[in-house]
Amino acid sequence: MSNRGTKKKKTGSLYSSISAVDLFCGAGGLTCGLEKAGISVNLGIDIDPACIYPYSTNNDAEFLLKSVDDVKASDLSSAFKNADLKLLAGCAPCQTFSLYNQKADSSDGRWWLLMQFSRLIRETAPELVTMENVPGLMEQDVFKKFVDDLEKQKYHVNFQIVNCAEYGLPQQRIRLVLLASKLGTIKLLNTKEFKRKPKTVKEAIGKLPSIEAGTIDTKDPLHQSASLSEINxxxxxxxxxxxxxxDWPKKLVASCHSKKSGKTYPSVYGRMSWDEPAPTITTQFFGFGNGRFGHPEQNRAISLREGAVLQSFPKKYKFTAPGEPISKKTLGRLIGNAVPVKLGEVIGKSILKHVTEYDASV
Known part of the structure; x- marks a missing residue:
């Protein structure tokens, strides 16, 4: 296990070093953002084997393939060893709380993963906690219990809904962000404090090589676009x-959209605009018919690489090993489900500002 977190770093914090563990780490979006902010992440945990390569290859952290249901405090002990401050971070799978999911309820096992997060907080007693999820979680009893448990353990808790586009993410993505600290009052940096201007689709992906539907860029296998049927x-x-x-001629409109029930779904089969942030990147962003995921100019859906860049992953972020077959469905899930790197950076810098202020007061 890496001991980087035991060293005091000249980042936002003057005195205290922070060591972090990223639960539900996925492909590493939150970890990458925290690292960019200056926080050492020593361990990422996820149940999905597809996360192993991207997480381990791009981040200076160990990876543990394990269900959070089965994770024990002892699994985290070496990652937190000798740290001045411990940070437990994570984004429990959000699909069950999403507005798009009309069927999930408390019978869905993912519903209770937040309580496993809460259990690990009790067992490891980190000074700092952060959690990101969809806004719909706020309305659920499981979230209220999560917050109550934190407050009973003497954490100062702050949570709010943010639009990541206002922090420079080239995407309209509305998220719930929770910060908790035993050191004192904590809050997310506001947009002026973070000092990032809104970013457009053109600024994010406008310089990537042009490709056609169903083709792959020879220099970047991830820059590939799904093929289109003749009608699409x-x-x-x-x-x-x-x-x-x-906007289409009637002969091109799908029969489902001609019905009364389908007329309320205008956000599918559309192109993005160059001069605006992208719509929310979902796990199906690589399909033209799954949302407004058409390229602004080229006649195709956006590529896997473009989706990753719109999620603010670095352009060289590696998702598959050289020569390994690329599954659009698998990578679409990893990229679409990720905490945007930019949001992870906002969270990290907010925590560092909080710790710096605390250090200065003691």
């Missing part, structure tokens, strides 16, 4: 940046 090719030709299927 005609549809994307008729699509305007920022528009909807309502």
């Amino acid at each position: 090719y005609k549809r994307i030709l008729a699509s305007k940046p920022g528009g909807t299927w309502r």
